[in-house]
Amino acid sequence: MDAPISAKAALLQALISGPGYGLDLIERVKKQTNGKLELGQGSVYPALRDLEREGFLDSYEGEPMPERGGRPRRYYKLNALGARAAMEQREVVWGVFGVPGLEGA
Amino acid sequence: MKKPLKRPRLKSVKEPLRLDGTLMRSDAVSGEPRSRRANINNVRKQILEIRRVVWIEQEALAELQKSGMRLGVREQASPSAPAQRATTRALSAASRAFALIEVIVPKRIASEEIGDALEVIERLLIEGRPVWQIYVKLIATVFWVLAHAARDVVKGPAGQKTPARKR
Numbered sequence: 511m512d513a514p515i516s517a518k519a520a521l522l523q524a525l526i527s528g529p530g531y532g533l534d535l536i537e538r539v540k541k542q543t544n545g546k547l548e549l550g551q552g553s554v555y556p557a558l559r560d561l562e563r564e565g566f567l568d569s570y571e572g573e574p575m576p577e578r579g580g581r582p583r584r585y586y587k588l589n590a591l592g593a594r595a596a597m598e599q600r601e602v603v604w605g606v607f608g609v610p611g612l613e614g615a
Numbered sequence: 616m617k618k619p620l621k622r623p624r625l626k627s628v629k630e631p632l633r634l635d636g637t638l639m640r641s642d643a644v645s646g647e648p649r650s651r652r653a654n655i656n657n658v659r660k661q662i663l664e665i666r667r668v669v670w671i672e673q674e675a676l677a678e679l680q681k682s683g684m685r686l687g688v689r690e691q692a693s694p695s696a697p698a699q700r701a702t703t704r705a706l707s708a709a710s711r712a713f714a715l716i717e718v719i720v721p722k723r724i725a726s727e728e729i730g731d732a733l734e735v736i737e738r739l740l741i742e743g744r745p746v747w748q749i750y751v752k753l754i755a756t757v758f759w760v761l762a763h764a765a766r767d768v769v770k771g772p773a774g775q776k777t778p779a780r781k782r
Contacts, residue, residue, distance in 0.1 A: 533731040552759050555728055556766060563770070571726075577678075577737050578730035579671040579713070584723070 515603065517549050517557040522566065522588070522596040529587035531572070532558065558586055566592035668714045675706040678740060702740070705749040709736060712757055720764035728763065732756040 515523075524530065524538040535558070536549050549557075561567045568589050571582040588596060713733070717725040732752060739748055 531731070532727060533734055551728070551732075551755060552762070555724075555759070555763055559763075559767070560770075575730070576674055578726075578733050579674060579710070580667060581726040581730035581733075583730060584727040 515547070517553040518561055519599055519603075520547055520549060521554070521557055521561065521586075522592060522599060525567070525586060525588045525592070526596050526600075529585045531583040531585050535586070561592070562586065565589070566595055668710065671710045671714065672707065675710055676703070678706075678737060698746070701746045702749070705746045705753070706736075706740075709733075709749065709753045712753060716757055716760055720760055721767060724760060724764050724767065728756065728760050 520539045520543075521535055524535050524542060527538070530538060532554055536551075536554055540548050558567065558569075562569055566589065567586045569584055569586045571584055574580045574582045713725075713729045717729060736749055736752055739752065
């Protein structure tokens with residue numbers, strides 16, 4: 511069966527809890543969905559770049575790290591537009607799946 | 616106890632550089648004619664690249680030595696020297712392949728995706744996973760980095776913002 515939400519939607523939700531980099535976001539999505547949704551290397555980076563292009567995310571480089579061969583991590587964070595989109599999306603998903611206590615909210 | 620590896624400076628080289636059989640310090644470059652300065656700077660860039668690759672390999676070797684304690688424990692039960700050699704070969708192949716594709720893909724993709732892949736490979740090593748998993752990760756990374764670089768060519772580099780879609 512297809513994943514219940516797209517990679518972009520999952521990443522927006524994962525970024526609500528704070529900035530993160532590719533590998534960290536893959537882990538976050540896996541943890542938040544109890545391992546039900548596992549993003550791959552092939553989908554997470556294009557989705558992050560698309561979200562940045564569309565203006566939902568900002569990104570910045572961290573410090574170069576020896577375990578990455580001197581390469582820095584690239585962190586992504588929600589901007590105001592992204593945060594609003596993430597919250598709207600959450601409400602839509604809750605509405606569709608009928609989270610108790612939210613009907614008619 | 617071994618001294619930790621020192622990361623090479625990536626921005627400037629103060630040591631003498633050998634060019635056309637002569638030694639030259641970086642502060643002497645400014646007095647040179649423009650065409651010669653370009654040559655010197657090219658050589659300097661190449662030296663920096665070589666140093667970086669060597670540094671990656673040294674780091675990988677240091678990681679291997681760190682996990683040597685665990686390998687050493689296994690050695691008591693069964694000789695694992697071939698396994699250790701295979702791991703070294705895999706790490707060396709990874710660093711060479713990554714250094715190679717880094718030349719042809721945009722810097723942002725290279726540093727983001729290859730860096731993350733190196734972190735995963737390090738985790739695989741720490742967890743004592745088999746060497747074939749390192750090769751699988753290496754091949755998958757090379758494939759995806761090239762695919763994403765091609766996608767970036769089509770869609771435009773990341774960081775250029777397009778209007779957000781209405782939701």
